[in-house]
Amino acid sequence: MHNTFQNPRIERQRGREIEKMGRKANCDNQYAMNRGPWSAEEDKILMNYVQVHGEGKWRELSKRAGLKRCGKSCRLRWLNYLKPDIKRGNISSDEEDLIIRLHKLLGNRWSLIAGRLPGRTDNEIKNYWNTYLRKKAEHKHDKIPSHNDNIPIKLRIESPGCSKNSFGNVLDPTKSPHPMRCTKVMMPVNDSVNTTNLITTSWDNHNPSSASMQLDDYNHCLTGVLQEFDISDLLMSYEDDFRFNGYACVEIPQHIFEDETCRLDDSLGEEAWYENWKNDPYFPQDQDMGFSSF
DNA sequence: AACGGGTGCAACCGCAAACGA
DNA sequence: TTCGTTTGCGGTTGCACCCGT
Numbered sequence: 001m002h003n004t005f006q007n008p009r010i011e012r013q014r015g016r017e018i019e020k021m022g023r024k025a026n027c028d029n030q031y032a033m034n035r036g037p038w039s040a041e042e043d044k045i046l047m048n049y050v051q052v053h054g055e056g057k058w059r060e061l062s063k064r065a066g067l068k069r070c071g072k073s074c075r076l077r078w079l080n081y082l083k084p085d086i087k088r089g090n091i092s093s094d095e096e097d098l099i100i101r102l103h104k105l106l107g108n109r110w111s112l113i114a115g116r117l118p119g120r121t122d123n124e125i126k127n128y129w130n131t132y133l134r135k136k137a138e139h140k141h142d143k144i145p146s147h148n149d150n151i152p153i154k155l156r157i158e159s160p161g162c163s164k165n166s167f168g169n170v171l172d173p174t175k176s177p178h179p180m181r182c183t184k185v186m187m188p189v190n191d192s193v194n195t196t197n198l199i200t201t202s203w204d205n206h207n208p209s210s211a212s213m214q215l216d217d218y219n220h221c222l223t224g225v226l227q228e229f230d231i232s233d234l235l236m237s238y239e240d241d242f243r244f245n246g247y248a249c250v251e252i253p254q255h256i257f258e259d260e261t262c263r264l265d266d267s268l269g270e271e272a273w274y275e276n277w278k279n280d281p282y283f284p285q286d287q288d289m290g291f292s293s294f
Numbered sequence: 295a296a297c298g299g300g301t302g303c304a305a306c307c308g309c310a311a312a313c314g315a
Numbered sequence: 316t317t318c319g320t321t322t323g324c325g326g327t328t329g330c331a332c333c334c335g336t
Contacts, residue, residue: 035305035306036304036305036306036329036330037304037305037330037331038304038305056321056322057321058321058322059320059321070306071321071322072306072307072321072322073305073306075321075322075323076304076305076306077304077305079323080304080305081304108325108326109324109325110324110325111323111324111325122323122324122325123303123304123305123325124303126325126326127302127303127304128302128303130302130303131301131302131303132302
């Protein structure tokens with residue numbers, strides 16, 4: 001499962017745990033502990049204890065609350081099942097779509113994906129993916145985004161060579177099925193949603209050498225990786241708190257750049273520098289940026 | 295009704311990072 | 316800095332349930 005690297009410290013730790021717990025190094029003393037599904041009574045005890053004393057110190061919690069469950073088990077039960085704000089079941093089509101897109105970006109980073117779906121747990125998303133969405137995503141993989149998709153990112157396209165005249169053109173990537181090459185992505189940092197991490201992670205997956213993404217003086221993330229990617233990787237579903245007001249500079253072949261069918265607006269004659277980001281009418285901060293508004 | 299294979303999902307496991315003394 | 320403990324994560328397991336035969 002994991003790598004076989006033997007960390008001496010970890011080995012010592014495991015040795016201690018094995019010694020302490022008996023034959024198997026799982027958690028606490030397994031022979032005195034309940035295992036398997038939780039009873040309603042156990043749930044009640046755990047819930048009452050957490051409501052009074054708060055989360056954390058799970059091992060201590062299990063002892064003090066009189067639960068014959070190991071600390072890990074208590075934590076898991078609370079986080080995945082008992083916590084009040086948890087939504088369970090009935091995953092909507094919007095959520096499905098978001099999971100698929102996030103998985104495409106992040107891979108099996110379930111906790112990160114869950115972090116973007118309020119009320120959903122990593123375990124639920126992982127199970128949902130493994131039992132249902134994986135197949136669905138495979139079918140969806142080849143789909144070119146349709147014009148009806150609600151895509152909150154606009155792209156500014158630089159022509160080959162980044163000539164001055166080319167700045168400001170806005171293309172509809174959904175009308176261009178050609179793969180593009182990303183040379184630079186600038187994203188405004190949103191306090192409520194850390195889009196920087198998301199984008200960084202996606203680059204990291206493909207290109208470990210681009211592990212760090214710097215922020216500039218204007219608190220925009222900025223990277224100069226030369227990374228092949230499918231333009232649809234950046235197309236995200238619109239969510240109230242999950243918005244990609246993005247500015248991607250991409251290299252595209254000249255003939256695509258000159259293709260009028262892709263071009264939506266070329267009225268801007270000059271580059272809008274990213275320090276003017278928030279004043280740029282092409283990247284409004286507070287409204288839906290679906291392509292229908294072009 | 296009984297059986298067996300497939301499926302979904304809660305719970306478990308091992309590992310590593312984070313934390314704190 | 317070191318070491319013990321706690322927390323968080325992702326992969327895996329095992330069991331209940333479903334459905335076809």
